[in-house]
Amino acid sequence: MDDSGVQAPKINVHSTEAQHFVEAVLKGNGVPPENAAVIARCLVQADLRGVDTHGINRIPSYMARIRQGVLNAIDSPTLNQITPAVAQVDGNNTFGFLGAHMGMQRAIEMAQIYGIGMVSVKHSNHFGMSAWVVQQAIDAGMMSLVFTNSSPALPVWGGKEKLMGVSPIACGAPAGKEKPFILDMAPSVAARGKIYKAKRRGEKIPSDWALDAEGRQTDDPSAALEGVMLPMGGPKGSALSIMMDVFSGVLSGSAFAGHVTNPYDPSKPADVGHFLVAIKPDLFMSLEDFKDRMDFLYKRVVGCEKMAGVERIYMPGEIEQETEQRRLKEGIPYVQAEIDALNEEADRVGVGRLEVMQ
Incomplete structure (x- = not known):
């Protein structure tokens, strides 16, 4: 919103243009072309699915970390095979997308042979x-578990200081x-990225998302960022955030217990940890039977009797999939301030500005 409270108009950008633009900015900051392609694809996919908090608007904060020397733009992650079905990726302080992509690819390869593959990723960064x-x-026909830890934003249940991250659990x-x-959900009432997005766009947030520095509910995103996020379901959300820290931080050898650096803090490496598992779905029955059972589950979920006022029931992830199909055709919506911030990064390294749809 602007100062008058009017919602800022949206400007659409084609996903292909967004991909090329981000690749160019990344390469202009020293990222190898093959790595830039992976990072850009992951960021654009978030925007396509409507997860705007984790899309290409993260580029200015990532580039600031490169300029401060706390994010390694040049190198790539390295892989260490631990057992036939377990490996570890050292992110080498490169983009989190690269370590997670390498880790899941290896987990898939191991699962294809052994039925399951597990990869721990250390010394990584935010992976969107x-x-x-x-x-x-x-896409490889696999089931999966995807965990990560993140910088402090949540209090543990009964506490008041930031200690656990708003670390998503995904599968x-x-x-x-x-x-x-x-499934991709944060253990907080809302993802912290939504507060950054509201601040960037000059918008208010719901008052039950966070507390300010004095412990009061607030609808001001700036005040919320000075305070703490609230866990969903009280102690349940708090316990899930601790679980993410155990599997992603303690197990991997990365930072944990409140020591992961905020991705918007360009003072030191983040040292994020991830935990990735790929599972072959036809371990206990034929693949055809598994897919038939998943289809039956889908039909039961979306076809069950609706509560009053509900028009449609969705399978987890379905809304985002439909958003992606729409945005592939119509373009990805941004506001002018976001376009300006991205173009400033393009100007810094002398590459073409972001072209908007007419």
Whole structure:
């Protein structure tokens, strides 16, 4: 919204243009072309699915980290095979997208042989929307679990200081003729990225999302960022955030217990950890039977009796899949301030500005 409270108009950009633009900015900052393609694809996929908090608007904060020397733009992650079905990726302080992409690819390869593959990723960074890692597994016909930890934003239940991250829990399973199951949710009432998005766009937030520094509910995103996010379901959301820290931080050897650096803090490496599992879906029955059972589950979920006032029931991930199909045709909506911030990054490295749809 602007100062008058009017919603800022949206400007659409074709997903192909967004992909090329981000690749160019990344390469202009020293990122190798093959790595730039992976990072750009993951960011654009978030925008296509409507997860605007984790899309290409993250580029200015990522580039600031490169300029401060706390994000390694040049190198790539490295892989260490631990057992035939377990591996670890050292992110080498590169983009989190790269370590997670390498890790899930290796997990898939191991699962194809052994039925399951598990990869721990250490010394990584923010990897954006978790659903893209789940989609990577689904595209290979695999079920998956995708965990990550993140910088402090939530209090543990009964506490008042930031300690746990708003760390998403994600998983997925392919289906047959129906849509796949994709769960990607944060253990907070809302993702912290939505507060950054509201601040960037000059918008208010719901008053039950966060507390300010004095412990009061607030609809001001700036005040919320000075305070704490609220966990969903009280102690249940708090416990899920601790679980993410155990599997992603403690197990991997990365930062944990409140020591992951905020992705908007360009003072030191983030040291994020991830935990990735790929599972072959036809371990206990034929693949055809598995897909038939997933299709039956989908039909039961979306076809069950609706509560009053509900027009349609969705499978987890279905709304985002439909948003992606629409935005592939209509373009991805941004506001002018977001376009300006992205173009400033393009100007810094002398590459073409973002072209908008007419």
